[in-house]
Amino acid sequence: MRRRRAARGWGWWLPQVALLLALAGLVLVVARTVSDNMERQDMVLSLGFLRSTAEFPIAESFLAYAPGDTIAWAFVVGLGNSIALTLLIIVLSTMAGVPIALARHSGHMLARTLAGGFVDLVRNVPLVVQLLFWYGVILMAFPPARAAAQPLPGLFLTNRGITVTTVGITGTALPMIVTVLGGLTLTLITAWRGHLHKASLCTLGTIVAGSALWIVLDLGLARDVPHFDRFNFTGGLTLTPEFVAVLWGSVIYASAFAAEIVRGGLDGVPRGQWEASRALGLSKRQSLRLVIVPQALRMIVPPMNSQFITILKNSTLALVVGYPDLNFVANTAINHTGQGLEGVAILMLVFFTLASAISLAMNRLNARVQRGGA
Amino acid sequence: MRYVRTAPEPVRPAPPRPKRPALRSIVTGGANLLTTAIIVLFAIRTVPHLLSWAVTHGVWSGDGAACREAGACWAFLRAKMPFILFGIYPEAERWRPILVVLILGAATLWSLPRAHWTRATLAFWGFAIVASLLLMAGGRLGLSPVPTSAWGGLPITMLLTIFSLALGFPFGIVLALARRSDMPVYRWTATALIEVMRAMPLVTLLFVASVMAPLLLPAGVTADNLTRALVAFVLSSSAYIAEVVRGGLQGVPPGQRESARALGLGRSTVLLSIILPQAIRKALAPLTSTVVVIIKNSSLVLVVGLFDLLSAGRVSLNDPAWPTPYAETYLVIALIYFVICYGFARYALHLERTTQGGEGRP
Numbered sequence: 001m002r003r004r005r006a007a008r009g010w011g012w013w014l015p016q017v018a019l020l021l022a023l024a025g026l027v028l029v030v031a032r033t034v035s036d037n038m039e040r041q042d043m044v045l046s047l048g049f050l051r052s053t054a055e056f057p058i059a060e061s062f063l064a065y066a067p068g069d070t071i072a073w074a075f076v077v078g079l080g081n082s083i084a085l086t087l088l089i090i091v092l093s094t095m096a097g098v099p100i101a102l103a104r105h106s107g108h109m110l111a112r113t114l115a116g117g118f119v120d121l122v123r124n125v126p127l128v129v130q131l132l133f134w135y136g137v138i139l140m141a142f143p144p145a146r147a148a149a150q151p152l153p154g155l156f157l158t159n160r161g162i163t164v165t166t167v168g169i170t171g172t173a174l175p176m177i178v179t180v181l182g183g184l185t186l187t188l189i190t191a192w193r194g195h196l197h198k199a200s201l202c203t204l205g206t207i208v209a210g211s212a213l214w215i216v217l218d219l220g221l222a223r224d225v226p227h228f229d230r231f232n233f234t235g236g237l238t239l240t241p242e243f244v245a246v247l248w249g250s251v252i253y254a255s256a257f258a259a260e261i262v263r264g265g266l267d268g269v270p271r272g273q274w275e276a277s278r279a280l281g282l283s284k285r286q287s288l289r290l291v292i293v294p295q296a297l298r299m300i301v302p303p304m305n306s307q308f309i310t311i312l313k314n315s316t317l318a319l320v321v322g323y324p325d326l327n328f329v330a331n332t333a334i335n336h337t338g339q340g341l342e343g344v345a346i347l348m349l350v351f352f353t354l355a356s357a358i359s360l361a362m363n364r365l366n367a368r369v370q371r372g373g374a
Numbered sequence: 375m376r377y378v379r380t381a382p383e384p385v386r387p388a389p390p391r392p393k394r395p396a397l398r399s400i401v402t403g404g405a406n407l408l409t410t411a412i413i414v415l416f417a418i419r420t421v422p423h424l425l426s427w428a429v430t431h432g433v434w435s436g437d438g439a440a441c442r443e444a445g446a447c448w449a450f451l452r453a454k455m456p457f458i459l460f461g462i463y464p465e466a467e468r469w470r471p472i473l474v475v476l477i478l479g480a481a482t483l484w485s486l487p488r489a490h491w492t493r494a495t496l497a498f499w500g501f502a503i504v505a506s507l508l509l510m511a512g513g514r515l516g517l518s519p520v521p522t523s524a525w526g527g528l529p530i531t532m533l534l535t536i537f538s539l540a541l542g543f544p545f546g547i548v549l550a551l552a553r554r555s556d557m558p559v560y561r562w563t564a565t566a567l568i569e570v571m572r573a574m575p576l577v578t579l580l581f582v583a584s585v586m587a588p589l590l591l592p593a594g595v596t597a598d599n600l601t602r603a604l605v606a607f608v609l610s611s612s613a614y615i616a617e618v619v620r621g622g623l624q625g626v627p628p629g630q631r632e633s634a635r636a637l638g639l640g641r642s643t644v645l646l647s648i649i650l651p652q653a654i655r656k657a658l659a660p661l662t663s664t665v666v667v668i669i670k671n672s673s674l675v676l677v678v679g680l681f682d683l684l685s686a687g688r689v690s691l692n693d694p695a696w697p698t699p700y701a702e703t704y705l706v707i708a709l710i711y712f713v714i715c716y717g718f719a720r721y722a723l724h725l726e727r728t729t730q731g732g733e734g735r736p
Contacts, residue, residue: 016559023563030590037589108409124666124715125708126673129684133708136700313575319677327578340585347578348570355573 049337058324078329092251097258122256135245135321161240163226163233170220176213242323265300305362447699454690461526461681471529474506522600526681534672538611546615571613579606622657662722666715
């Protein structure tokens, strides 16, 4: 944007001063009204309620929680649920979006039509309706626990959720887990820096070190098979209908949008690029990897940024099926304590921070992609 | 001997792209055959189940008892459709929301063709909105008054969408202009407002509006649920519209402003009759896509207890005289939304295609 430096007389200063004054006046009036109202209702502005005990339950969470913990911890638990849900949706929907985009691009008439119909259908129905629909389907179509459906061995579908067999490690596995996680982090860092050769060495090292520790520490595997126990399943891992409905519905919804973004990126690369790279003697796979994808990524990353922020925002819809995300917890906490202003402030601050974090990460990725590095 | 061309060579059309026959694409080649096989196998596994649920075992008429131990309960929807479409509006007065839906629907359809974008249409919209509010609220012209808490169903969805657009549009333009202003205070204020609104989930915003309303309003003034929700909607839609309009403004070449200024036009004239019309024309197609977003968002009012299409459907499921056919109800509601949103999405596509060709023409 070009801005003229000249002509900064009254016509430039006066409107700005006027706006500043008007904003200050607005803030004053709002503050007066709010403090008047709070005084009338005997409300005190304080964050002390965060330290009081939360007397409400949180149906499920990734972090440990029990009624009686502090409200601050309840907020953290809700935040953990929100972040976990958002990350899962981001990863799964992006993974699902790519094949859908490729199907829409393919020469296979049936696949193209189906993928196109799927995208049109999913994008034009509100997500809330879809979440409620899937929740209803799980509650209605899945059998009661005593007649659980078992589509795969160790995977049970009931109207109380999906129960899966989990595999755990027996023995003192901590040194191995730390080693493997460290190796993976190192691999990711080197890959991100563009040293692909070093990264593959890191991967190899991680595998070797992990296996060696496995043998040295004499670790083993144990399956935790869920079994039916009078009323419900015990053992294994049970995903509640609420969580499954939110995750499934959101992934379906977001994957249609991701597919459109990916398709837009692929369409944005001129056909000449394909033809030229094939004419240069590159194979189909090479031209895709070296010519098409790098250019398409430049068009995919910026809209993906807003898409991921939308996913974060849409994760708050979990509350319509009763999955306790941050918004849900804040809502409950405010209803219990009456500290509306503080709760709302925390909520807004957290969402703004999370959205900014996504933006920051995506902008860094974007800078790399636009530079054409790695 | 020289050959001088006097007339330009006629532009030859591009060679036709080879069209792959549809049928052949399904059955030739190993990968294609595999894809077909997977799709067909999946269809064989699912379609008969769905058909038997929806059609052969579906219940199309009767009451709650007929629906037990059967497939899809379409009879429920036949019985509950008026409630889903018009909510808890008093039954004797139901002709009023029906008329509102017809008026607003007709106004929308009438405004679609480009030839109808005239001042008369705008005036008709003004009339339609006033008439709809009058019909819904009553209290005048011998109509019995109906409080907004009893409004419901499709009219709520339509009114929320129209008001978010009609009020969000001017705000959005002001915000977009302020964000591109050369005065930092305006630029910062607009940027902060837009970014905060865009970072905030609408559910949170609705929730904030309902929690904060009693605190923000001076003593003695109250706002009903509909007004609170509407404020949240207008705030968020103006932020979205501002970004779309900003895109349009960026698309207007700087030469337009410079040449208009060189012709001696004043700053405000340049803005109002040179820059904005071009910017808005460029922004029309994305604006129509924003309409789809707003319509879809209107379903969120269920979190603040308004009876839109979706909440009415949800409430109708609580009737103990019927089993609870969740899937069927939400399918039908999804279908209603789909028809409206898909229509607008196609229309946006059509606008995009036609404006590309007619760039620069008035």
